[in-house]
Amino acid sequence: MQLKIRIISLFLVIYSIGSAQNASQTAEEIINDIFEQYTAEAEETIDYESFYNDLISLTENQLNLNLTTREELEKLAFLSDMQIENLVAYLYKNTKFNTIYELQLVDGFDMTDVRRMLPFVKIGESNDLQDKIYLNEVLKYGKKEAIFRVDKSIEKKKGYTKTVDSQGFSSSPYYGSPIYNSLKLNFNFKNRISLGTTMEKDAGEQFWGGKHKGYDFYSFYFQANNVLKLKTLVAGNYRASFGQGLVFNSGFGSSKSSYTLNVVSRDNGLKKFSSTDETNYFKGIGGTFKIGKSEISLFYSNKKIDADTIDEKFNSFYRTGLHRTESEFAKKHTITMQTIGMHTTTNLGLARLGFTAAHTILSDTLAPEIAPYNLNFYSGIRQTSAGSDYRVRLGTLNVFGETAFSNNKGFATINGILFSPTSTASIVTLWRYYSPKYDTFYANAFSESTRTNNETGMYIGSEIRPFRNWKLSAYVDSYRFPWLKYGVNAPSTGQDYLLQADFNPKRNLSMNCRIRYEQKQQNSNIIPIRTIENYAKSSIRYQLVFSNGNFSTKNLVELNFTDSAFTSPKVGFAAYQDLSFEFEKVPLSIDLRCMLFDAKNYENRFYLYEKDILYAFSIPTFYGVGMRYYFNLKYDLNKNISLWFKIAQTMYGDARKTISSGNEEIQGNKKTDIRFMFLYRL
Amino acid sequence: MFTVLFMRKIYLFLLFILTVFVLKSQTSDIIPSTFAVANASVADNKYYSAFQNPASGATLNGTQVGIQYENKYIINALAKKSIYFSTSTSLINIGIAATYSGYELHNELLTGISISKNFSNIFQLGVQYNYYSVYLAEANKRFASFLPQIGIIVSVSPAVKIGFSTFNPGQQKIQLKYSNKQIPTIFSLGTNWNVSENLDFLFQTDKNISGNYRVAGGFEYEVKEFLSLKIGAYQAEYLIPTVGIGLKLKTFDFYLNTELHPILGLTTFAAIKYTISKD
Secondary structure, rough: HHHHHHHHHHHHHHHHHHHHHHHHHOOOHHHHHHHHHOOOOOOOOOOHHHHHHHHHHHHHHHHHHHOHHHHHHOOOOOHHHHHHHHHHHHHHHHOOOOHHHHHOOOOOOHHHHHHHHHHEOOOOOHHHHHHHOOOHHHHHOEEEEEEEEEEOOOOOOOHHHHHEEEOOOOOOOOOOOOEEEEEEEEEEEEEEEEEEEEEEEOOOOOEOOOOOEOOOOOEEEEEEEEEEEEEEEEEEEEEEOOOOOOOOEEOOOOOOOOOOOOOOOOEEEEEEOOOOOOOOOOOEEEEEEEEEEEEEEEEEEEEEEEEEEEEEEEEEEEOOOOOOHHHHHHOOOOOEEEEEEEEEEEOOEEEEEEEEEEEEEEEEEEOOOHHHHHOOOOEEEEEEEEEEEEEEEEEEEEEEEEEEEEEEEEEEEEEEEEEEOOOEEEEEEEEEEEEEOOOOOOOOOOOOOOOOOOOOEEEEEEOOOOOOOOEEEEEEEEEOOOOOOEEEOEEEEEEEEEEEEEEEEEEEEEEHHHHHHEEEEEEEEOOOOOOOOEEEEEEEEEEEEEOOEEEEEEEEEEEEEEEEEEEEEEEEEEEEEEEEOOOOOOEEEEEEEEEEEEOOOOHHHHEEOEEOOOOEEEEEEEEEEEEEEEEEEEEEOOEEEEEEEEEEEEEEEOOOEEEEOHHHEEEEEEEEEEEEOOOOEO | OOOHHHHHHHHHHHHHHHOOOOOOOOOOOOOOOOOOOHOOOOOOOOOOOOOOHHHHOOOOOOOEEEEEEHEEEEEEHHHHEEEEEEEOOOOOOEEEEEEEEEOEEEEEEEEEEEEEEEEOEEEEEEEEEEEEEEEEEOOOOOEEEEEEEEEEEEEEEOOOOEEEEEEOOOOOOOEEEOOOOEEOOOOEEEEEEEEEEOOOEEEEEEEEEEOOOOEEEEEEEEEHHHHHEEEEEEEEOOOEEEEEEEEOOEEEEEEEEEEEEOOOOEEEEOOOOEEEEOO
């Protein structure tokens, strides 16, 4: 009887999804959608390139569902821990999948999840990861690609304006040309061997001249998986993430998003770093060994970093990676940062225990400016931190956490429970305490602020599928900063709420409505009142996505409201219309957007995702009154060569005479950017 | 049944979002009104709405010509006189329109040519190129500028369409010696819900980039094949009710719409459309 039900269900699933294949998104679109969901509320820059690389490499070397492991499934960032757990349990009970569409029979998976997984998984018998590697195969079947990108702003910025000094010499604040350029060379063999190099010059940096010759940033990476006795070997630039990220997380950290259950950091271990991000990586060598039920990772990093040093002291790291002016250039590579790290993890059936340690030595002394808010910031030349992490799985209950200490008497702990009482409802609770003194170089754990310190809070998130085609996601986060923060001259508190309803009535039509409310405390602007005041920001966003064959549209309307004790409420509004079209007879696809924004006050600014060229992910900030439109084009010249082109213009309608400030200032009310990318794949 | 329920859900979402806007007026002096109730025509492709959404003419078959007269607040100097022509070809549809308003010392002329295409009834896309000129007595000169316009109408289901259009997205303005004359830059987003065979609900929001919002909505009910009634309202600085009537007599269509501003008074709009040929 059970078998019959299974066969009938399977038939229905295949029928319902089979027809959806024509309209299925490309892997690139899926990755963009996932990243957008993750970062929709993010106000900081998140390394999209690494996120994209991790997932796109899975499309070329798909996970074999019948032989996959929990660890492999954790690479799929859009799956919740509970979904992974259910999938592993399903495999255990049913031995193997007969078809990929059988995924919808797994608890907690709906059609949207299955569609998202399609590009990244396959059904097969063998596991390429265990095959022996032969050099001639590596050379013959390895995939090579070269990516060349050029960006330029049309309008002239103040930093490029030449002035003539008293001796008749002309110069401009920026040394270099206004062209951004990067070149990447990558090689990958079945996700077993990868190596490559990245070169980058930002706009304003000198490529060839008196100050500098060549690209401003060079990086090299190498990664080998399951080679000899090593599970992973990395050299050159790499990332390291362990446990919940209290000691090491140089990858994509867990944060608040509409994926309300995905707050558990994925233990990614050591991974290559091929991004153009110039700060968030290690440089050296590392390896992971497997010994019985345990794994040990050891790594060493020695890299130059930027800082403004005076008398062998510096007060902060300079993380922009920009070296355009004399003062920026003077900060380049002034500090040597050496790090040695280790992580060990042991699998004990239902539980997994880990231990992480890090020791960092700086060539100069870090001495933050003396101010009340950074009284507890780390200062010194050597830093040691260590932590222990755990994860216990008891059926539908998943308990996880990490506790860490630093040598300056800092203490941090994060602990959570993920529970799925039914297949249609899941809930996660997360409690964190990061003492003000816990200020380490590589911590990146779940938090409200960008630094993993001076914070305590409780997060509760849930996901419910009350009816067919409906999904409700919600979270509540209540937090407290026990010490002062920048811009907040007293201990403060805050609350953050999100409710999102997703409705997918048809395979080609989806919509969601998101309501978010956040209340924080900040310094009062009223002088002489030296106090902190409550500040609230709420937003409501409605999005509708429709596709039909090779045509798709997206509409978004968003309103936000800000309010504080001493100012009147303010309103911001933004709306856009997207149109994407893929030609049938020509390998050409285009994306168009026309957008309006009306956020007269900076507090009402909008962060809105827009489509971009390959490896680029834009979430520009909009405030003021104006419009923006872009035209994005991709053309596959042949099976080896693809071209991307994008032109975007922001035009303000609020009678401003200039855009931006300082050396980035542009005269007029228009800002136009063009981007071009060339990809050669072999 | 499912379709109706589904449409209701979509509308609940849209209404919820759109009705919470700050409702204030926009001024789009140079753009003539249309046949649609409350001028909410951005997602309506039953008529060619010159200067509103150039995609509106994409589904029309045959050749039509029309004239319209809009008597704003019964002040002759504000009245707009318009004429338009639209024709369909196997490849694209073409529309030509002109509108004039003003008096001897200050008058404005807006002309435009549009090209629109229907893509398998899934979506319609249109672009229009307008030429705007204004005569200013104090300068004793006529000033002019070119204004592009782009629009799209998407059929998200057989009963629901979503329309978007933008007028003068390049924020062109007339450069005078000591100042600039603003030409409105307007974004419109709206829907058209075919509630039943003879009842349409139209809803639209407009934003003038240097002005405020306008929200409009209303019903168009086809009483008989030859007779239709329209009732709706739009929120500007004031809530302005509008009513209208449409008559179809063989090759001639007549439209009469009125609206009542609580302070400025009555505005009437009359139009005659003649269908020269049908494909």
